[in-house]
Amino acid sequence: MLRDPVYFDAVPLALVSLVLLLLTACGGGHYPQSVFHAEADFSRELDGLFRNIFAWAVGVFVVVEALLLVAIARFRARPGGPEPKPVHGHTALEIGWTLAPALILVFIAVPTMRTIFDTAGHAPEGALRVEVIGHQWWWEYRYPTLDISTANELHIPAGMPIQVEMTSADVIHSFWIPRLAGKRDLIQGRTNRIAFRTDSTGEYWGQCAEFCGASHANMRLRVIAQSDSVFQRWVDRQRAAPVTPAKGSVEETGQQIFRRSACIGCHTITGIANAKVGPDLSHVGGRGTIAGALFPNTTESLHRWISNAPSLKPGALMPPQSLQGADLDAVVAYLQSLK
């Protein structure tokens, strides 16, 4: 069975499956973090450069693998075959196959250098500045010009350049939204920058790309690109004071419990608590997800999260809370009211 000719089938087979796999990836289907579905200037530039290099790579691959296959197919030992000519080398050939890759590299290096400087992270004048601060294991976003602080879900206006300035509060993280921008590391004591602009509204997914401890896998994020007016409405809501619960409502009970609980040791709710360890909760009810964009922001997941965060997200720094029954219901209701 295992005769040599198998080899000649295996490689074309591999090539065909390669192409099939690529088609699956580039084609339809829903791939929220695919680099092939670029939706911003930055990611499109990277995608174009990648396709350029990939084309060269496929060309080289086909030529060299073909040469290899031809060599082993043509020069198989045959019984009684002649002794091979003891060729030691060939100067012209050596020069040729030194220069050929060098030449190809020029075609890769030139656009590479251009793109490096194009994507160095400086946005044009008038860009919206966003500060991203990495935490184990969630993202803090500040809009210094808008005086907003939020977490995990980044709202941006479509059509406007965004200047992202990144640093970390603890270990190294990496901010990556594949469909919008290449990743950059968040490092304590340093500031890194990227700049991008997307013209399409919609939701883009990303996640931390630098190993950052136990819950590295659970450090996800969403970017929500909105039309100007929708974005402006969001900004207004974020800048408004947090909702004050109605007298006698369950939300008000929740607020009082919140005030007395350990929550205020870590979280901010403007006017209620002012600690900076965990995410700012002033408008947490308006977010679609919680806990590093990991769970939908529902009553059930809030219950489970508050009761025992580390069981849902290994290593989570928020300890299990002793709130139970009606108290827990009230706090959850209060948080949900903070739109």
Added chain:
Amino acid sequence: MKSWLTTTDHKRIGLLYFWTAFAFFLIGGLEALIIRAQLVRPEGIGVSAETFNQLFTMHGTTMVFLALMPLSAAFFNFIIPLQIGARDVAFPRLNAFSYWVFLLGGLFLNASFVAGPLFGAGQLSVAPDAGWFGYANLTSRQFSPGPNVDFWLLGLQILGIASLAAGFNFVVTILNMRAPGMRMLRLPPFTWMTLITQFLVITAFPVITVALVLLMFDRFFGTHFFLPSGGGDPILWQHLFWMFGHPEVYILILPAMGIVSEVLPTFSRKPLFGYTVVVYSGVVIAFLGWSVWAHHMFASGLGPIADSVFAGTTMLIAIPTGVKIFNWIGTLWGGQIRFTTALLFAVGFIAMFIIGGLSGVTHASAPTDLQQTDTYYVVAHIHYVLFGGTILGLFAGMYYWWPKMTGRLLSERLGKVHFWLTLIGMNLAFFPMHLSGLLGMPRRIYTYSPDLGVAGFNLVSTIGAFLVGIATLVFFWNLLRTRWQPVNAPANPWNGATLEWAIPSPPPVYNFTVIPTVANRLPLWQTERHGPMAPLPERPPAPIHVPGGSWWPMITAVGLPIMAIGALSHFLPVVLAGAVVAIVGIYGWAFEPFEM
């Protein structure tokens, strides 16, 4: 038993290296299989996040330091003195020392899997869990409070000593122990690549040693070398690590390239095409290998100028690498190729290494790397280079030299099963990783969302990984069979051209009855100007004095893990006791009558 503990014979040490490294290879492979089992579907629940982080850290560390490097070292030890026509290495006891340090360092690292109770850790395993390149400041006490990272940094320091000692030893052996007439440009290509590798070892390992020492000071004594809270910079760790780490990649690949350059000529019955060019391109690769380290750090914000410089130097490496590949194809071209298992693995090396090299070019380009680094695309790349490259090359070497090392032939039939299963398995395992990476799957995640759309690719990867696992068991069976159902090997089963084939398999303890005089590059072949070398006499004309064994290298080596255990438990007397053992060992060694 005693004779193995005290042995200074390079052949025995080579076999010790082989079996020890192979055992670690199986452990590292098992870790990989658990990783793949966890990732077989989204939201896998096989192991906890903490265990998963330990597994991928130990998988990388084990494969790099405990499997691939020492498997190459097994061949350095066994084959190099034979290829250059020497009776042993330049420093036989230093050689034994390297082995014992490697073994003890490896055991020390792996002891972390069961050392938890000693540290009151509440779980059995306290294995290193910060990734095989241990990026600061995750490795600080604050973010990694347990003994896990301590095991890692102490273990790697021990292993570094083993590599450095072997490095000096082989540099001198290759340069200074050559048989008469064995000029530098007559050295077999494997010996040449080994020499270049050792130069990389002795220059790169001091850098990681410094990095590890600084990290040790941060963790044990409260300094802030890599901690922003005290003005330090975690990026310095990355520079120091990759200044070592990138040459390390060439330390892993160059020996395999050397093996391929031996196997191809033998089985195509043609001299290596462009021998001198292959040798010089190895030198150029090593040299450039020192100038590209920051391409691992494109996402860390080096600035456009540094990005451009490192992207440029990285691309340049493609040239000497390409030259090697073309010369290998030139060697096959016009030959009479015998499809032995060794040849299949060597050709497989070329075919797979091309893929790894080309994906390497795509992330040599700094901007495209921003979409690729730290994703499964990079995981695919390193596995095409280190598995498709290094491991296939090492397998080629195993099939090629096993008869010489043991005097027994491996089964070619099992060998071909092993080859095809490995080739198919590795492509199934690693090719889809390119796509899962580009579709947005970061590396080092113990779980992923079903929404990413990468479940299918991960399933295929896992199936492929288990195929590779089965293939490795076939190989293991093949090795064991040579013990139980031996088929004796002749001196030169493949009609090889180099000196190791001029002596019986396995070689006698003194290697050569008389030291041969070498007249050309292919001493055992008929070439245009030279006939094959005259056979060596069956018996040595005069008795050959062979040095006896020595306990001192092992005793000295034992001192190191004792010191590490003392450091780990913050107990100074144990550190001092280890130092005393090592010093006693060194003095015993220095004053022991020992003649080579």
Added chain:
Amino acid sequence: MSEQGQAHATTGTYLRIAAILVMITLIEVGVFYVPAFQAVLVPVLLVLSAVKFTLVVMFYMHLKFDNKFFAFLFGGPLLLGLAVVVSLLFIFYGTVRLRTGS
């Protein structure tokens, strides 16, 4: 032994080298204290220290008289080490300037 038969330094040479080394050290310390030299202090000190380094390596370590190969074994890694220092300085001070400049 290849060393034998080659010109070896004599005790007189060793003493002369020692005298030069001490003199250079005195100059270094002197330069350090002279305010007029502050502007060129760094290059002057680097050159003087390189001279001392070379003298010791060439004469006391016999590299001048010994086999060239030893010079390669030492000089290669030495240059590499120097390259490490210089490139790290460029990278760190370069990025600092870029960061503050932007």
Added chain:
Amino acid sequence: MAHDTHAATHHHTSMGLDSRKMAFWAFIGSECLLFGSLISTYLVYKGRSLVGPYPHEILNIPFTSFSTFDLLMSSLAMVLALAAVQRGDMKQGKLWLLVTALLGLVFLGGQFWEFSHFVHEGLGLTTNLFGSTFYVLTGTHGAHVTIGVIWLLTLWVQALRGKLGPANAMTVEITGLYWHFVDVVWIVIFTVVYLIQ
């Protein structure tokens, strides 16, 4: 290693060079990278300390100049020791070996004084980046000197017992290579750490 020498010097080697000496030069080359990395760390962190004491407040140039002078003289003693052993003058050889070791001890004593003085002045290992980089760099050098002193004293004892002669000149030569290397490292440290502040 004293006993290997005899064998080694009589062995044929393909480069005609002593194997141990070659290995030792390779080792010294390797050490260049070790100290290169440490010096890089020192320089990269220069001026990044968040709190004092800073280098110019604490480094004592006259004192360190004396240490430098002491180490240079020990190098001179070392070459004289080697020359004596090579010509078979073991009386002189013993003397100069001892002088080298004693000068090494003086240097170490100076370093001990300097370190304890700095600690007294408020510069500990963990005080600031200057302290950490300074102590690790000069401490690594000091550890090398310590090993060198032990090595030299071992040779001296061997010489006293009559077990060191011209046949072991290579052992002394290698010891010398180590000692001079430690000296040149100090030449660099003296300039980079002490004089260029």
